[in-house]
Amino acid sequence: MTRGDWRRLDESDVRVRPGKGTRPRSKRRPEHADAVPAMVVGVDRGRWTCAMDGDPNRLVIAMRARELGRTPVVVGDNVGLVGDTSGQPDTLARIVRVDERRSVLRRTADDNDPFERVVVANAGQLVIVSALADPQPRRGFIDRCLVAAYAGGLEPLLCLTKSDLAPPDELLAAYAELSLPVVVTRSDEYPEELRARLVNRLSALIGHSGVGKSTLVNKLVPDAHRAVGVVSGVGKGRHTSTQTVALPLPEGGWAVDTPGIRSFGLAHITPDDIVGSFPDMKAMAEECPPGCNHQGPPDDPDCMLDELVRTGEASPGRLESLRRLLESRSKLEEYD
Numbered sequence: 001m002t003r004g005d006w007r008r009l010d011e012s013d014v015r016v017r018p019g020k021g022t023r024p025r026s027k028r029r030p031e032h033a034d035a036v037p038a039m040v041v042g043v044d045r046g047r048w049t050c051a052m053d054g055d056p057n058r059l060v061i062a063m064r065a066r067e068l069g070r071t072p073v074v075v076g077d078n079v080g081l082v083g084d085t086s087g088q089p090d091t092l093a094r095i096v097r098v099d100e101r102r103s104v105l106r107r108t109a110d111d112n113d114p115f116e117r118v119v120v121a122n123a124g125q126l127v128i129v130s131a132l133a134d135p136q137p138r139r140g141f142i143d144r145c146l147v148a149a150y151a152g153g154l155e156p157l158l159c160l161t162k163s164d165l166a167p168p169d170e171l172l173a174a175y176a177e178l179s180l181p182v183v184v185t186r187s188d189e190y191p192e193e194l195r196a197r198l199v200n201r202l203s204a205l206i207g208h209s210g211v212g213k214s215t216l217v218n219k220l221v222p223d224a225h226r227a228v229g230v231v232s233g234v235g236k237g238r239h240t241s242t243q244t245v246a247l248p249l250p251e252g253g254w255a256v257d258t259p260g261i262r263s264f265g266l267a268h269i270t271p272d273d274i275v276g277s278f279p280d281m282k283a284m285a286e287e288c289p290p291g292c293n294h295q296g297p298p299d300d301p302d303c304m305l306d307e308l309v310r311t312g313e314a315s316p317g318r319l320e321s322l323r324r325l326l327e328s329r330s331k332l333e334e335y336d
């Protein structure tokens with residue numbers, strides 16, 4: 001997603017958001033025909049930092065136009081801006097359009113906020129950062145991240161850090177059957193493979209505190225602190241350490257740090273939402289009885305996925321891995 005082609009992934013973006021069929025459009029369209037495209041890279045108290053044309057060097061601060069009401073606008077959203085888009089100090093543009101999202105990462109409702117919320121839009125990739133030791137890896141957490149990724153339309157990438165402290169073999173074996181890309185890093189080596197996988201994409205990074213996420217981000221985005229500073233300067237000086245921000249990668253693309261996400265919204269995800277991300281399973285799952293949870297016998301004795309193993313189209317381990325994920329969807333929160 002270098003500048004210029006950052007919106008090309010889905011041309012349908014250019015349309016006004018669908019789903020408002022009853023409202024006459026003729027009134028709104030001429031007014032916003034001049035709206036310029038931008039990507040949201042930071043949000044702070046009613047102010048959105050937007051990169052014009054996806055260019056990290058052309059940041060503009062915007063408010064949400066009144067006509068959008070409370071339409072959520074989150075990091076990664078592609079928006080249309082009108083008004084003062086000069087980016088000069090003390091100027092404010094208006095967001096008049098939010099394009100349809102290609103993917104969504106949701107966080108769970110919590111005590112202060114009963115609604116599940118989208119925290120990152122349009123990320124192509126979810127980088128699940130887990131240390132191999134100190135802190136110990138937590139399979140339950142990784143599984144829940146995978147479910148959130150598959151259901152939200154993001155490709156997962158497992159990033160195992162601190163390989164100087166423990167070998168990755170056991171975890172690699174646990175996820176081998178999911179054909180999931182994995183990179184292994186240690187802080188005394190440059191994370192070359194990870195860098196290559198982030199170029200020209202919008203990637204969200206998730207991981208527990210202490211796994212080495214900041215260490216990685218600081219290597220990948222040499223001026224990360226400055227970039228974050230730009231965003232925090234926007235909303236009257238508040239600390240942004242708990243904010244989700246998109247950091248520009250030197251070669252193009254963005255890494256979205258998500259320090260604010262403590263758990264994922266998995267409540268409304270169905271087994272089919274997850275199975276849909278497995279091309280080799282999807283078609284067969286459509287042959288299952290209605291309401292099949294794809295767990296196999298005894299709960300789902302007629303699940304057709306077992307057929308894939310019988311015919312040798314899928315390995316028993318792969319089906320088992322998928323079922324473990326399906327199960328983790330309904331498990332209690334393990335992410336603190």
Ligand SMILES: Nc1nc2c(ncn2[C@@H]2O[C@H](COP(=O)(O)OP(=O)(O)OP(=O)(O)O)[C@@H](O)[C@H]2O)c(=O)[nH]1
Binds near residue numbers: 162164207
């Ligand atoms: N041995 C070893 N230590 C590492 C490695 N990467 C990071 N650390 C250390 O682990 C600790 C946590 O690293 P951070 O990068 O701050 O971790 P984080 O995930 O950003 O944690 P928060 O800042 O709390 O969100 C620091 O003391 C790092 O020096 C590594 O590859 N090997």
Ligand SMILES: [Zn+2]
Binds near residue numbers: 294300304
């Ligand atoms: Zn089934």
